[in-house]
Amino acid sequence: MATPVLDKVEAESAASPYITVTFRIRRFNPEVSAEATWEDFQLEIDPKERVLDGLHKIKWELDGTLTFRRSCAHGICGSDAMRINGKNRLACKTLIKDINPEKPITVEPIKGLTVLKDLVVDMEPFFQAYRDVMPFLITKDTNEPTRERLQSAEDRERFDDTTKCILCAACTSSCPVFWNDGQYFGPAAIVNAHRFIFDSRDEAGEQRLEILNDKDGVWRCRTTFNCTDACPRGIEVTKAIAEVKKALITRRF
Amino acid sequence: MKIHKYDTVIVGAGGAGMRAAIESTKRSRTAVLTKLYPTRSHTGAAQGGMAAALANVEEDNWEWHTFDTVKGGDYLVDQDAAEILAKEAIDSVLDLEKMGLPFNRTPDGTIDQRRFGGHSRNHGEAPVRRSCYAADRTGHMILQTLYQNCVKEGVEFFNEFYVLDQLITEEDGVKKSAGVVAYELATGEIHVFQAKAVIYASGGCGKFFKVTSNAHTLTGDGQAAVYRRGLPLEDMEFFQFHPTGIWRMGILLTEGARGEGGILRNKDGERFMEKYAPVMKDLASRDVVSRSIYTEIREGRGCGPEGDHVYLDLTHLPPEQLDAKLPDITEFARTYLGIEPYTDPIPIQPTAHYAMGGIPTNVEGEVLADNTTVVPGLYAAGEVACVSVHGANRLGTNSLLDINVFGRRAGIAAAEYSQKADYVDLPENPAQFVIDQVERLRTSTGTERVATLRKELQETMDANVMVFRTEQTIKTAVEKIAELRERYKNVSIQDKGKRFNTDLLEAIELGNLLDLAEVMAVSALARKESRGGHYREDYPNRDDVNFMRHTMAYREVGDDGTESVRLDYKPVVQTRYQPMERKY
Ligand SMILES: Cc1cc2nc3c(=O)[nH]c(=O)nc-3n(C[C@H](O)[C@H](O)[C@H](O)COP(=O)(O)OP(=O)(O)OC[C@H]3O[C@@H](n4cnc5c(N)ncnc54)[C@H](O)[C@@H]3O)c2cc1C
């Protein structure tokens, strides 16, 4: 088992920041084998770096075939949700020091979506569920104002939390209901429906609620809170789902 | 190989690409090719806001905005374009609101506005509140709102398709766009898209620097594709270094932080911007602030054991204000630095941020083959393009504006063109260049590694063509880039497969970065003056006599196959404003 070793490389500050870390990565490439396997990589890395930096180090210095998605590298584009030490997180928003680097760090693709290669999954079903909730402002076109529509700061605040979603799928792919049945809309789609249902400018709340009243809709939610724990944007996902359920009962939103 | 036929093809699904797609899909059969899922585009990283003289909170008008844009760009701005930008800003913000964008609101329920660097009332009198914003995730909300409206309009996306070549056919002595060639990440298949009109909206190229706010995927693919086909690139020496990147990481902390009252301090706690910009202080334009920071550092007033950064101080602002207005960037400080911005100042340094230069276009988004000739069927908008509304230095909040105003214009112009034009014949073996490029890399047994070359490129760019430049440093960069380009011929990759071969694409992206870095350095060497983002210590003054002109860089291939950059120049369009000295 790897233990942290202080390296003796000359560094600007007193001691070198580097430690030795093992990344244990779930590998799968159907061009090579139909089986997925675990592979270990050892790295010297500053624990203040991101898991994404570790994956890059592996790809750039050890094994160019390691495949994952990423772009922004600071938690804003939603490309790199993965299961890290058994929990869904963004690799670029997780620092190595925060996840117990004395033990091997396990990295797997998110669950419930088909794995295409290494950490890359098929995102299409996820985006389809999103599109199915009509994720766009719907208004009766009759009297469009020439200037902006007015909205009070309080009305704006009502749906603030759910506007933060970056569609990373960390929530949906942490949901046991979704693992068992991919037909379930999943938390992310409900979050995005919430964003419009509770927008005072939107006029299609009823329609959206009907969509979510479906057998694959909000009622499937078992309130396990996995989604809320997983969300890298700190969205109170379970609360949003509960608000949608409540709106379905009271028809008030 | 597959061949597709569309009226209009858009390359890129960031703000510019999707704004164009919404217009173009209504008018013509449109395909959007994008190397990232649309919502992954870097427009989503933009924080601070989008400028428009709505005058919701104080007196303002588009003429003041035009002036600030021209002055901010150190008078290299084409003033006709800047006027369009400032005038159409108002409708473009209102359009986004109608599409559903959740802007922050004033107590009256109108769109709230805040201060931003370089935006002033009445030609520089005092800062003005012109930036429309949604907390510090304005770009995120723009990207989401545009994607939502693309879903609504049924825009057709080809996700994870990398455009690697531009097809040009000569008809009656005129170079016309015939389409593009794309590589499908999931399968490795090559696709030819024949189109009457092509719009490039593929974003910036900041990844040739090491410390940058740009995403890993901003590798200038669009600029490189047209440049390789003999079309010019304009003003590539002008790159913006944003004053407040997280120390060593480059992650951006929006200028909105200073708009909300944040202050820059050196190791003595001094608010040093008062010395350099007595009126606008911390909100002077970005090039001025970045140079001031490095001057402090060079003169020994930097912070930390190595004195290599300064502080962004937000500690005097109420925590409620930080939570409401700057939630994301305060979280970046906590996540990546372990610092609590309520109580501790944040270490920052300038970070490579924005390409002012790019593919030259006119105000309709039509791409230029030289100073005046339009390439029929070819359009560009957003950071990939150079209209030029940003001149030598872009004002904060003017890019989110640019992508909306000129994305929309390009979408309309391209679709209208494709409705009346005929298809241009594809060149013979249209996919040959891409097939060869992919095969060469896949089968190469060379000894050079992509990551090594990229790192060396980034290091030389940071050291030699960043905030301060001299003939000597630029020459060092030019030589290093030439060496790297030579070594690139000997590059090989480990992944030889077809499926999701990101190893291959990183190699191709590096080739693009090398081409563009060369153009940038050669353009910078020839500009023997200082203007906006291009600061030459050996020529510290602006020289309007010799350099009030846009650089136009062309790729030249000699008879023996050697490549070089040829420079030409284009006049600046001046309408209302005569160049003045720039003071803040
Ligand atoms: C951190 C940060 C903060 C910023 N904050 C602000 C701000 O507050 N206000 C402001 O006005 N500006 C801001 N900017 C600048 C502004 O956000 C960008 O200039 C602007 O969003 C660029 O938009 P775009 O549509 O041109 O490109 P992008 O959003 O970068 O999109 C590029 C698109 O092109 C696609 N693409 C690239 N290459 C290819 C290829 N080969 N084939 C197919 N598709 C390809 C990508 O998939 C992507 O969809 C900020 C920039 C950064 C980096």
Ligand code: SF4
């Ligand atoms: S709700 Fe959170 S976890 Fe779910 S997709 Fe959105 S950002 Fe990701």
Ligand code: FES
């Ligand atoms: S790379 Fe963008 S969220 Fe991680």
